Amino acid sequence: MTALVDSAEPRVQPAAGGAGRVRRIPGRRARSNLTAYLFLAPGFLLFLALIIYPMIKAFQMSFYDWNVVAGATSDFIGWTNYQQAYHDPVFWRALQNSALYMAFTVPPQIVLGLAVATLLNNKAPGRALFRVLFYLPVVTGWVVVSLLFQYLFADSGLVNWMLHDVTHLTGHDISWLSGRWTGMVAISSLGVWKGVGWSMMIFLAALQGVPKELLESAEVDGAGRWQRFRAVTLPAIWPAAVFVTVMLVIGGFNVFISVILVTNGGPADSTQVLLTYMYQQAFTNLNFGYGASIAVLLTVGVFVLSAIQLRMFRADPEVLA
């Protein structure tokens, strides 16, 4: 692993007698440890306060009828918040919508990202330009692209104009944002559009590692394009594919800004996803305990799902990073 300055420093250590060394090393080590902790302290304490403490706090809050007013007491109510979630139809619909969003966005982002990366992989002219263009939506903030898609999917917006007036695929204008399914389609298409460039970048990096000699020899052996892809390319980029899948699933669970800005969970909670529902419960209904329990459920869900995927694909997360 790492070679460490303060664990092996032959030049600094005076080659004195045995007794002197034994006394010196503990002193130096203690000082070196102190130095390390001093370097670590400001950042790590902030991290503990702002990230780790809230993790524990969220867990605790989920068992309380949390009262946010200063000085007021909060009552411990055991599993009541979780039971409320179990009996809450909107929670289940939000869960369905989150799953739906993942189903609509994860496979297309993988397939399209890999496809674009494959098309760009050869040293063709214009490659750098295409890479930039596909990556533009990724660097643009969620707020701007969400408003942009709200505009594109408006009743007399560009999407309806394309589908109805130009190509006549639909007989009438669709009111995209006032229905559950059409609303989810609009939000999901935004997710795919914004995310393809990201998976493309990861796959492009992974494709650099595909052994070229192997591809050429396979071609000499008469392997077709698809066979070469299956036998040579796919095994080489497999770790990257697993990484992309896991990250996209986590990202799918995290969909929030696009939903809150495009449909705001409406109409009548029909496009609510888990995070928008959590947010609404906490900051609109001031139901902090219930909101926290949804966040805890979601976190547990993300961890379990990631673990299952990594097991299924037999990949070590350390290797991927």
Place this chain on the structure above:
Amino acid sequence: MTTVSPIRQAVNRAGPAVRRPGARPGSLSRSGPRYLLLVVGAAIMVLPFIYMVSTSFKSQTYVLTIPPQFIPHPATVSNYTDAWTTDNFARYFLNSAVVAVITTTVSLLLSSMMAYAFSRFAFPGRELLFKVLLLGLMIPPIMLIIPQFILAKYFHLIDSMLGLIVFYVGFSLSLNTFLLRGFFQAIPVELEQAMQVDGAGAWTRYWRLILPLAKPALATATIFTFLGSWDEFTWSLTIINTPSKRTLPLAIALFQGQNSTLWGLVFAAAVIAVVPVIVVFLVFQRYFVQGLTAGAVKG
């Protein structure tokens, strides 16, 4: 050697020198359809932006017409002047810039110090503390927003730009430390040992040797932290109430919420917010790729 795959055998037999004539990857007959696909894909990526810019130059009458106007006629810059002056977006731009600059500076200082400790010292608990820090990479910030709000309230950080900065730094520590630690580890230890012989203390080595050598990694971390702060929406939506303290994403979203049909103005403000991002991206492209492949960065 009994289970050698057919492909491996092919490598052994043919070697890399043999290549079928006419099958060069760049040949024109094969790249035609490929370019068509790429152009169509790129158009889908870029056209919404172009349409957005176009709308930002339209007057209100023309923002939602059938058929849509692609080239604004008559074109007007009044959306930009209105957004910048009467709708206060100059102020929001300044707020965003101040918050992003301070966040990035503080975060890079704290993260690089942590990365230095993790990469150059063998102190008790190092592995454990590093694993705890990595937890921050796995938990998306929004999952913690409720307890963080309670915490911010307790420390009177609600409705203040300091509250934005403090938590943005907190969100970015894990990734930056992870990123920088990897880079620091690759710096040869001998350089530091030489400095140590000359009597340089740990801070001098960190400040004078490691940081200057780690410029590429620091650039990557700077870009991701700056843009993360520049684009952040959820936390600012949660804690900021006073209009004059809004950052750009919050201001744009709330402005659109109140004036849902003033698309020209909304997009003028959006263009104002996006242009710096695109400039940073175009100038520092290679650092984006480095950051993406070095760690788990998802936009």
